[in-house]
Amino acid sequence: MPAISFQQVSKTYASPRGAKNPPLTALDSVSFDIAQGEFFGLLGPNGAGKTTLISILAGLNRATGGKVLVHGHDVVGDYANARRQLGVVPQELVFDPFFNVREALRIQSGYFGVKNNDAWIDELLESLGLTDKANANMRQLSGGMKRRVLVAQALVHKPPVIVLDEPTAGVDVELRQTLWQFIAKLNKQGHTVLLTTHYLEEAEALCSRIAMLKQGRVVALDRTSELLKNASSNVLRFKVDSELPSALAQQARITGRIVQFPAHNAAEIERYLAAVREAGLTAEDVEIRKADLEDVFLDVMTNGYVANGVAV
Numbered sequence: 001m002p003a004i005s006f007q008q009v010s011k012t013y014a015s016p017r018g019a020k021n022p023p024l025t026a027l028d029s030v031s032f033d034i035a036q037g038e039f040f041g042l043l044g045p046n047g048a049g050k051t052t053l054i055s056i057l058a059g060l061n062r063a064t065g066g067k068v069l070v071h072g073h074d075v076v077g078d079y080a081n082a083r084r085q086l087g088v089v090p091q092e093l094v095f096d097p098f099f100n101v102r103e104a105l106r107i108q109s110g111y112f113g114v115k116n117n118d119a120w121i122d123e124l125l126e127s128l129g130l131t132d133k134a135n136a137n138m139r140q141l142s143g144g145m146k147r148r149v150l151v152a153q154a155l156v157h158k159p160p161v162i163v164l165d166e167p168t169a170g171v172d173v174e175l176r177q178t179l180w181q182f183i184a185k186l187n188k189q190g191h192t193v194l195l196t197t198h199y200l201e202e203a204e205a206l207c208s209r210i211a212m213l214k215q216g217r218v219v220a221l222d223r224t225s226e227l228l229k230n231a232s233s234n235v236l237r238f239k240v241d242s243e244l245p246s247a248l249a250q251q252a253r254i255t256g257r258i259v260q261f262p263a264h265n266a267a268e269i270e271r272y273l274a275a276v277r278e279a280g281l282t283a284e285d286v287e288i289r290k291a292d293l294e295d296v297f298l299d300v301m302t303n304g305y306v307a308n309g310v311a312v
Helices: 050-057 079-084 101-111 118-127 143-155 173-188 200-206 224-229 266-278 293-303
Strands: 004-013 024-034 039-043 065-070 086-089 161-165 192-196 209-214 217-223 234-239 253-255 258-263 284-289
Touching (some): 004 050, 024 050, 024 065, 050 065, 050 161, 079 086, 086 143, 101 118, 101 143, 118 143, 143 161, 143 173, 161 173, 173 192, 173 200, 192 200, 200 224, 200 293, 209 293, 217 224, 234 266, 258 266
Parallel strands (some): 039 192, 039 209, 086 161, 161 192
Antiparallel strands (some): 004 024, 209 217, 234 258, 234 284, 253 258
16 A cells, blocks of 8 residues: 555646636646655756645645545545554744744644653754753744754654655755755655655655656656666766856756756767867866756756656
């Protein structure tokens, strides 16, 4: 039995009354399963439908069509059991300003009928670096500390499935390291993890399998290692102080002074460098690296992807 099963999930938002715009399709027949104990990544640009899909999974939104199962429990027909299986860390910082951290976690335990939970709460506080903030009011915490409390609240009832929606957005390096060490530990203990993130290096390092969404549709679904194999074998990276000619720039990924070209072989590398020289520019700090998940992501979003011989 899959930990999570998305079966032909669709979501359409009707246009406001009197508006001439057509209905908005946020999700278009999304289908995939996540195995128990898997660390799964859900990637896509803003507006791709990731948060809509997670909201449907968590019972915060209703699908227009299809169904979602969590450990075999339908999130609509058997919502109480489905939600007991889930711990969701949302994007937004949502907190109750009237309680301290420990009280907030005890109350969250009570929502799921969990009694005498102080030992696990203490472990969560220590693992997430919140022990010294246990008696602090939620209003007194920094944004990063509030994010840690959200993670603790999602885990306080020991759910078998953990959903992390942009958990490290806007947080410091220390929190990222603390969070991933703890989540990786839970994953090794058998917890299923579903992660959405714009930090693709995190997804590459953590996720064994990845789905990519674009305009509400799955455009890539495969093991992370297979996605990387399908990328260009190498990337040429260098710095220049002036703009590239437009014809050359269209083939590159440019970030400030840094220019990157997909390069399948030595002949392509030399061709790019020769074109730079012919433009009267000097390439500095030249290096050749293996393609990473960001390269794969950009290629999929631009050109699409073929999984298992089928264009998706």
